[in-house]
Amino acid sequence: MSSKSTQTQFDKNMEFGNDTTELIRYITKGDGAGLAYQWLSTLVDGFGHRMVGSDSLEEAIDFLVKSLEEDDFDDVHTEEVPNLPNWVREDDNVEIIEPRHQRLNVLALGGCEPANITGEVVVIRDLDNSKFVNVSGKIVVTAQQFKGYPQTVKYRQSVKLFESLGAIGVLIKSVTSFSINSPHTGSGAEGARIPAASLTVEQADMIDRMFQNGEKIVIRMNMKSHSENHTTTSRNLIFQITGAFRPVNWLSHLSFSGDQQHVNLFKMKRLDEIVHLLNRNGILLGLVNNPSQGDVRFWAKDGIPSVNYIPDKAIDYYFYFHHTGGDYITIFKDGDLEYTASIFAVLGHIIANMDNWGPA
Structure with a gap:
């Protein structure tokens, strides 16, 4: 990218460049370093397997609600999901x-x-x-x-x-x-x-x-x-992150639907600018428009912006442990969670404070 284009719209209008640097420094080197690992280990070690219909799942949801409230997230609540398979x-x-x-x-x-x-x-x-x-x-x-x-x-x-x-x-x-x-x-x-x-x-x-x-x-x-002979009920956990400049509803994911290709060109441009900010701060990341969407395809098909993060270790490393008895937090190495947390923190912060997803 040329030096002329280094100053993105985010740098000029909302100083997102400075925000990005501050967020990444906090998560990787500041007081936030290690918090992601600590938080995740408390969840997975404390509640173990969390099958739908199990007490451990419902107890884990209660724990997350309490944790999010304590961390001052907005409108933390659950919504019941009935008639789920009870296997x-x-x-x-x-x-x-x-x-x-x-x-x-x-x-x-x-x-x-x-x-x-x-x-x-x-x-x-x-x-x-x-x-x-x-x-x-x-x-x-x-x-x-x-x-x-x-x-x-x-x-x-x-x-x-x-x-x-x-x-x-x-x-x-x-x-x-x-x-x-x-x-x-x-x-x-x-x-x-x-x-x-x-x-x-x-x-x-x-x-x-x-x-x-x-x-x-x-x-x-x-x-x-x-x-079991009867279905079960669980809950979706919902919370909001309110933008500092212009409050918006709960921010979830990013995606690109083939039905909105004309709009998605602008969304890709926005994301490309965000990726550029991350790269400038040592979080090396690429951007690929992929129609398969993986586990977020249900939201993507409904037009909800969604994104999948694929780490440098790529898909194969994930499937060494995927759905096995070896799927413990031990598989994460130093810096893995901080790197990922930095990506989604920057995405969430910028998107929550953008005017819109439309043309620049």
Whole structure:
């Protein structure tokens, strides 16, 4: 960017450049250094797993409400969300019983129903060819190659497909590029009547080798995870950040919808200016317009501005731990949370105090 363009609209009109420097210094080197890690560790260590319908989730929401109020956020409140699925993870047991005995390391897929079945294994390497393989009356084990999460997650979402082909159970090779015998769970079994679980990469590959060598493999699946007979109610947590110059409603995320491309060109320009301010202050960041939106797609589709942050470690590092028993705060290294907090603090501060998202 040329020196002429260094003075952005934010620098000239609202001194956002100085605000950005002050915010980042506070979070990374000032009194705010370490607060993000302390806050997150208190939440995740103090309440553990927070499944929908669990006491730990509701207690964690209460904790967040109290914490936000103590930190002087505005209009902190919750809104009930009724009729949510009430699925409970239990102690599931899956084991090879032929040609030898070995307990398998699995995690039930979300929505999996209980069952106690025994069946011969058939291995599926390519989902596109599955309709040409006889899986009727058998337990399917997938052994796909990992080709990135978006391309590979379809295997975890194939339970109902295999059920329609006659399978009596499904074990999905974990959707990850890295494993230390750690299964990666996730959604995928909702609405299916057969048991389904994620299997570690190592054990899925082992079963694949045995199958390719012509061995008959028999597995027993004793799945106890289940859906309760009633739905449950949880809560959304809502709070506001009021702008110092012109109060606006609660600020959530940033996004770009294909239905508003003419406006989004200006939104991208605004974001590019914010990214420039971050870069000038040592927070190196790029900007990519991506229609997939990931976990914020529900808001993005409704036209709510939304953004996903992808760290330098990229997607693969995230999926080393994603939905595994190793998903603890230990995975963050020094400065990780301060770096991320700086990004969203600057985004939130600037956007809350902008005139609008329209043309400059």
